[in-house]
Amino acid sequence: VSTQSTWGPFLIGLLRAFGLMAFIDTYHKFISKCRYGIILIWFSMIVVGIFFLPKFMSNTRSTFTPPSGSAAAEAKALFKENFYSQAVSSSVIVLIQNNLGGSALGPYAEYVTQYLSNSLKYYGPPYTGIDGYYLHYQNNTLVANQFLSSDNSSTFILLSFSTTDSDSTKDFVSFVTDRVNDCKYIDLFFVGSTGTEVLFQDSGSWTEQDMLRIDSIVLPLAFLVLAYYVKSLRLLLIPLSCLAISLCTSFSIMCPIAMNIWDVAAEAPPIMMSLTIAMSIDYTLFLLTRYREEIQNNRSPDTSVRNMLATAGHVVLVSGLTLVISFLGLMFFPMDFLRTVGIGASISILCTLAVNLTLCPALLLTFPNFFSNFFYPEWLLNRLPTSIAQWLDEDHNASVQRRDGQFLRLRTSSDIHDKARQKQLQSCWYRITRQTTKTHVSIAVIIIVLAACLPICLQLIRLKTTIDANQIFPHEAPSVEVLNRLSSISAGSISGFTVILSSTYKNSTVYSPAFFEMAQSIVTAFTGTGGVVPSKTRGLTQLAGKSVTFDMARSILNGSALINATKNTQDFVQFWMATAYSQTTTDALTSYIHFESVFNPLGDQSEDWVRTVRKMLDIYNGGMKYEGWRAYLTGGSVDMIDSVDLIYEMFPIMIVITVTCVFVVAGLVFRSVFVPIRLLLTMFLPISWCYGLAMFVFQDGAFNWFSSALKRSDALYWLTPVMSFSILVGLGLDYDIFLFSRILEYRKKGYTTDASIMKGVYKTAGIITGAGVIMAISFGGLMFSSELVLNQFGFMLSFAVLFDTFIVRTLLVPSILHLAQSINWWPAYMPAPHKDELDQSEETDGMDNVVADDSFTGQPYTASSHEDRRNSSSQYGAIPQDNLNYDNSGGGFVYRPSFDPSGSNSPQ
Numbered sequence: 001v002s003t004q005s006t007w008g009p010f011l012i013g014l015l016r017a018f019g020l021m022a023f024i025d026t027y028h029k030f031i032s033k034c035r036y037g038i039i040l041i042w043f044s045m046i047v048v049g050i051f052f053l054p055k056f057m058s059n060t061r062s063t064f065t066p067p068s069g070s071a072a073a074e075a076k077a078l079f080k081e082n083f084y085s086q087a088v089s090s091s092v093i094v095l096i097q098n099n100l101g102g103s104a105l106g107p108y109a110e111y112v113t114q115y116l117s118n119s120l121k122y123y124g125p126p127y128t129g130i131d132g133y134y135l136h137y138q139n140n141t142l143v144a145n146q147f148l149s150s151d152n153s154s155t156f157i158l159l160s161f162s163t164t165d166s167d168s169t170k171d172f173v174s175f176v177t178d179r180v181n182d183c184k185y186i187d188l189f190f191v192g193s194t195g196t197e198v199l200f201q202d203s204g205s206w207t208e209q210d211m212l213r214i215d216s217i218v219l220p221l222a223f224l225v226l227a228y229y230v231k232s233l234r235l236l237l238i239p240l241s242c243l244a245i246s247l248c249t250s251f252s253i254m255c256p257i258a259m260n261i262w263d264v265a266a267e268a269p270p271i272m273m274s275l276t277i278a279m280s281i282d283y284t285l286f287l288l289t290r291y292r293e294e295i296q297n298n299r300s301p302d303t304s305v306r307n308m309l310a311t312a313g314h315v316v317l318v319s320g321l322t323l324v325i326s327f328l329g330l331m332f333f334p335m336d337f338l339r340t341v342g343i344g345a346s347i348s349i350l351c352t353l354a355v356n357l358t359l360c361p362a363l364l365l366t367f368p369n370f371f372s373n374f375f376y377p378e379w380l381l382n383r384l385p386t387s388i389a390q391w392l393d394e395d396h397n398a399s400v401q402r403r404d405g406q407f408l409r410l411r412t413s414s415d416i417h418d419k420a421r422q423k424q425l426q427s428c429w430y431r432i433t434r435q436t437t438k439t440h441v442s443i444a445v446i447i448i449v450l451a452a453c454l455p456i457c458l459q460l461i462r463l464k465t466t467i468d469a470n471q472i473f474p475h476e477a478p479s480v481e482v483l484n485r486l487s488s489i490s491a492g493s494i495s496g497f498t499v500i501l502s503s504t505y506k507n508s509t510v511y512s513p514a515f516f517e518m519a520q521s522i523v524t525a526f527t528g529t530g531g532v533v534p535s536k537t538r539g540l541t542q543l544a545g546k547s548v549t550f551d552m553a554r555s556i557l558n559g560s561a562l563i564n565a566t567k568n569t570q571d572f573v574q575f576w577m578a579t580a581y582s583q584t585t586t587d588a589l590t591s592y593i594h595f596e597s598v599f600n601p602l603g604d605q606s607e608d609w610v611r612t613v614r615k616m617l618d619i620y621n622g623g624m625k626y627e628g629w630r631a632y633l634t635g636g637s638v639d640m641i642d643s644v645d646l647i648y649e650m651f652p653i654m655i656v657i658t659v660t661c662v663f664v665v666a667g668l669v670f671r672s673v674f675v676p677i678r679l680l681l682t683m684f685l686p687i688s689w690c691y692g693l694a695m696f697v698f699q700d701g702a703f704n705w706f707s708s709a710l711k712r713s714d715a716l717y718w719l720t721p722v723m724s725f726s727i728l729v730g731l732g733l734d735y736d737i738f739l740f741s742r743i744l745e746y747r748k749k750g751y752t753t754d755a756s757i758m759k760g761v762y763k764t765a766g767i768i769t770g771a772g773v774i775m776a777i778s779f780g781g782l783m784f785s786s787e788l789v790l791n792q793f794g795f796m797l798s799f800a801v802l803f804d805t806f807i808v809r810t811l812l813v814p815s816i817l818h819l820a821q822s823i824n825w826w827p828a829y830m831p832a833p834h835k836d837e838l839d840q841s842e843e844t845d846g847m848d849n850v851v852a853d854d855s856f857t858g859q860p861y862t863a864s865s866h867e868d869r870r871n872s873s874s875q876y877g878a879i880p881q882d883n884l885n886y887d888n889s890g891g892g893f894v895y896r897p898s899f900d901p902s903g904s905n906s907p908q
Contacts, residue, residue: 049248075632132157214781301368323730442815459692492597539593601636772805
């Protein structure tokens with residue numbers, strides 16, 4: 001960079017400190033030299049992405065493992081060690097329900113059972129078996145009744161399978177779902193399938209549909225806003241290309257991670273999609289508006305690209321790296337579920353950075369004439385109303401080129417200064433900032449904003465979170481409808497709770513009086529909580545609603561219980577023996593008791609119940625009466641409860657580390673101690689405000705009338721505050737960096753602090769507004785998702801961005817900067833101020849060689865219509881378009897008159 005006027009304010013202090021001022025020129029030369037290869041490599045990623053994108057979408061899950069060292073992890077490991085086949089097993093639950101409330105039993109239910117059994121007879125792995133009423137009712141009615149509701153209006157069939165291979169699991173679930181759909185031909189009965197794997201698979205497929213639906217709404221709106229600010233159909237090709245390539249690249253990188261390393265969260269793809277759309281369009285907006293400004297200031301495309309990289313490029317770089325730091329904060333949590341979201345978001349931002357900072361300048365340098373002609377097609381302008389056509393074509397090529405039929409006009413520097421000054425004085429952003437840079441107005445703005453926001457921000461102290469898994473399942477999915485029906489008759493059947501009893505002494509087996517006394521005591525205590533269904537409790541000491549003493553068990557084992565036994569007794573003995581075989585290890589040192597809850601085991605009620613029964617088990621584990629035995633709780637929501645407890649225990653630490661890193665980066669970049677102090681207010685105010693607003697909507701139900709989906713929420717899903725914080729920190733700093741860097745740029749050029757603020761806001765407010773609207777649209781698309789957790793996420797991010805755009809950056813930041821004055825820059829050195837806000841010399845600083853003949857009239861452009869303009873172009877000092885050429889050697893646009901090759905009209 002040759003002059004201070006073209007220096008980007010970003011990282012200048014660091015570049016000076018490390019002697020790397022040549023980096024900008026070196027990078028620019030690298031892009032210029034390798035531009036064809038850069039374009040070829042990036043566009044080839046679209047082909048790669050077409051292959052990997054659907055694979056990545058189909059390899060996400062909503063499950064997660066409990067944190068290492070937790071009670072849940074210990075219990076889960078013990079269960080897997082002793083009952084491996086059951087630990088890696090899951091079931092598809094097929095529900096058959098009489099829609100009129102009558103009995104579900106009959107020919108139809110029997111047909112469905114037989115049809116599924118025959119369909120799966122030769123299926124093979126991972127299928128392991130089928131169980132249901134009609135498979136037992138002739139031999140053992142006691143077992144058969146386990147598959148009936150209390151009023152016989154519903155029955156269900158269990159299709160068991162192994163989950164060791166994810167691909168075969170998905171194929172099996174899809175196969176079963178299709179077979180169940182084949183049975184939906186009688187209106188009297190409802191039939192459908194659900195289960196944890198079905199729900200997760202439905203979540204993935206519905207997420208794909210949501211993303212397609214959201215993108216069909218979001219992308220056109222976002223590009224309309226972008227077109228409004230760029231005002232060039234040609235330049236719109238660049239953000240479209242960058243967006244497509246960024247998406248394909250980030251999804252292609254995440255695909256092998258999802259397939260081979262981690263179980264990537266199902267929420268990761270839509271978050272990555274929204275982030276990429278928002279940041280890619282934002283970054284191209286920052287870059288292209290600066291490029292357009294440089295071109296209009298009579299600089300060549302080559303110089304304009306270099307200056308674009310030195311200014312807007314630095315803004316984009318630091319903004320992106322700040323976002324990456326924020327998202328990597330999720331790596332502090334010992335859960336792959338959160339880590340994969342953080343990794344996916346970080347990869348999305350890094351890919352967006354790489355594409356925008358390489359492909360964008362490469363395209364501009366490869367096709368300089370194409371992208372430097374800022375005009376709309378004649379056929380479009382002629383069909384628009386006159387006022388709109390004049391507005392669209394007002395600023396294009398104001399200094400260097402102006403399409404006017406066959407002509408292009410050039411103007412002098414004084415013309416440029418006059419027009420720039422006139423535009424500035426007419427700008428609403430300039431007029432607003434002119435008021436906020438008055439001391440009494442600044443104080444009033446800060447007081448009013450804080451007074452209006454603090455009541456909402458303080459609602460944060462009553463924030464309530466939920467672990468209800470229904471918030472991560474798409475409420476319109478068929479499996480969720482089956483789950484809701486199942487919950488009304490057998491809520492706990494979706495995922496039961498398990499108490500594992502393990503002996504620490506090898507000579508103490510489960511077939512001992514001590515074990516039976518302890519196990520029966522636990523069953524009685526659990527039943528006393530009112531949270532389990534006694535008839536569905538299954539273990540050595542409790543089965544089918546009957547208690548089994550040690551003596552009864554001994555008689556069953558030695559065969560005496562079958563002597564002169566009735567049919568019911570024989571059925572019970574058979575059932576007990578099958579239970580003992582499946583729920584006891586071969587060495588008889590470990591056994592488990594299965595409990596079915598009366599509530600949704602993945603919902604909020606389970607949390608209080610789990611904490612209650614854990615306290616009970618602690619008494620058994622710590623007492624001398626049952627020394628040698630230990631009890632462990634697993635299943636249901638146990639894993640999630642332990643995970644969420646640890647996450648919220650570490651959340652404050654993550655906040656401190658993330659904020660510290662971000663503030664240190666901001667302080668170093670701007671070489672100012674005051675910048676991090678100001679960010680404490682301007683960054684955390686929008687975050688706390690949107691948290692409080694989200695509580696009114698999703699916790700207090702302020703807008704339940706608006707959507708039936710909101711009625712399902714009485715708290716924020718536990719994941720929303722954690723994930724939204726990371727991105728809100730990055731986004732809050734994003735616009736602050738863009739605004740403050742421009743203000744700092746003007747201050748370094750000798751403008752007063754207030755003049756720098758006014759000019760900085762005037763130059764950036766429109767772009768920040770456009771970027772904020774685009775980002776709000778991108779994240780707002782998540783509010784159209786069928787998953788409540790994504791609705792919450794989209795709501796918080798959208799409103800936080802809008803608040804940050806229209807209140808914080810427009811009013812609050814300028815007011816604080818005005819009051820701080822020279823403190824804003826301390827300890828960095830600033831030149832003595834000698835320019836006011838109306839000085840427009842920066843508009844023509846460092847211009848390239850351009851024809852600026854004083855004989856040109858320089859009259860203002862006053863044609864009343866687009867048609868009049870074409871008929872009167874010559875009176876404005878126009879020159880033929882064919883005579884204005886771009887000199888690739890760096891000379892800029894030069895005028896070369898037409899001449900006769902024979903020499904009679906040779907140029908002077």
